[in-house]
Amino acid sequence: MADVVDILSRAVRAGDEAVLATLVQVEGSSYRQAGTMMLLQQGHPGFGMLSAGCLEADLCARMEMGGGAATAPGLHMYDMSAEDDLGWGAGAGCNGVLHILTEPLSFPLRAALSEAELLLKAGRSCTFIRTISADWTKIEYEVWDTGGSMARENQAHQGQEPCWEQQMDGTQTITQHFDPKPRLIVYGAGADAKLVVTLAAAAGFQVWLCDWREGLLRPDNFPQAHRFVAAGSAAGLADAVGVKETDYVLVMTHQYDRDRELLFILKERPPVYAGLLGSRRRAEKLLAGEPAPEWLHAPVGLEIGAEGPEQIAVSIVAELIRVKQYRHRGGVQYERERRSGGGDLSRRRI
Numbered sequence: 001m002a003d004v005v006d007i008l009s010r011a012v013r014a015g016d017e018a019v020l021a022t023l024v025q026v027e028g029s030s031y032r033q034a035g036t037m038m039l040l041q042q043g044h045p046g047f048g049m050l051s052a053g054c055l056e057a058d059l060c061a062r063m064e065m066g067g068g069a070a071t072a073p074g075l076h077m078y079d080m081s082a083e084d085d086l087g088w089g090a091g092a093g094c095n096g097v098l099h100i101l102t103e104p105l106s107f108p109l110r111a112a113l114s115e116a117e118l119l120l121k122a123g124r125s126c127t128f129i130r131t132i133s134a135d136w137t138k139i140e141y142e143v144w145d146t147g148g149s150m151a152r153e154n155q156a157h158q159g160q161e162p163c164w165e166q167q168m169d170g171t172q173t174i175t176q177h178f179d180p181k182p183r184l185i186v187y188g189a190g191a192d193a194k195l196v197v198t199l200a201a202a203a204g205f206q207v208w209l210c211d212w213r214e215g216l217l218r219p220d221n222f223p224q225a226h227r228f229v230a231a232g233s234a235a236g237l238a239d240a241v242g243v244k245e246t247d248y249v250l251v252m253t254h255q256y257d258r259d260r261e262l263l264f265i266l267k268e269r270p271p272v273y274a275g276l277l278g279s280r281r282r283a284e285k286l287l288a289g290e291p292a293p294e295w296l297h298a299p300v301g302l303e304i305g306a307e308g309p310e311q312i313a314v315s316i317v318a319e320l321i322r323v324k325q326y327r328h329r330g331g332v333q334y335e336r337e338r339r340s341g342g343g344d345l346s347r348r349r350i
Helices: 004-012 056-064 107-121 193-202 234-241 256-268 280-286 308-330 332-340
Strands: 019-028 037-040 074-079 096-104 124-132 139-148 163-166 172-178 183-187 206-211 227-230 248-251 273-276
Touching (some): 004 037, 004 107, 004 172, 019 172, 056 074, 056 096, 107 124, 107 139, 107 172, 183 193, 193 308, 206 234, 227 234, 234 256, 248 308, 256 280, 273 308
Parallel strands (some): 183 206, 183 248, 206 227
Antiparallel strands (some): 019 037, 019 096, 124 139, 163 172
């Protein structure tokens, strides 16, 4: 599923007839959270999704009414709360009212999106501010560099959900925070890593694949990998990637000594998350009887009774998603619950 970085990148390079649609407010529940974006282009399928497919076709049709692309910003409301087929819910019973902002990709918007894209691709967070005139004929844009992704590490979740405010002069501001894709470092380019890389990239991670066997690190072998890193030793791999405290790491080399060396290095440079492939007994042996650090998930993956590389890949990426989402939404509270085994995380195993 396309995330904000993908949407911005596509929007910056889209034609003048394109329209950016943003879910700016949700009353009740919805398939996607507020802040979700979609790119609409005449003659092309939309890029991204604002719902489960309930309203995208109608929104595209609205943009094309009059024989041309939209030339002014607009706000569209979809009531998805009806439980029968007479309303926009089409029997889905989503129980939500969606407010969608549409903006033609004029030069000011395109320039602002380009600035935001550059910051995100450089690994920096940013704040995107729209100021809408009282008569809804003009929108001014600002982009603020808010620093690395650690800037909000200990704050409650803000995510990409916009803050929509009415000003005293009749103008309205919509403020939205964007974070770069989290980096996932995968040590080990074996056959079982292929689906892990594919699923993790689709889930919004920027995947760096590391291995001592340079011949395996090929785009045709791992087309979804963002970057390949080759080195002859675990220390060389770790030095080449430079693990940061905001990174996610998977250790799946299938070599005991390499895994042990990588774990030792990670203790010196702990990431926010590390998953170790293998049995619990193997993990205990690698840790030499020491308790597992808080950031280490060993064995890796949610406990779903997975068997075989496909199911194991699903369990691994599901755990990555859950850690990322809970961490962003709960901040410090997530860490407290995980360590105590409380809340929705009580089924975690470490």
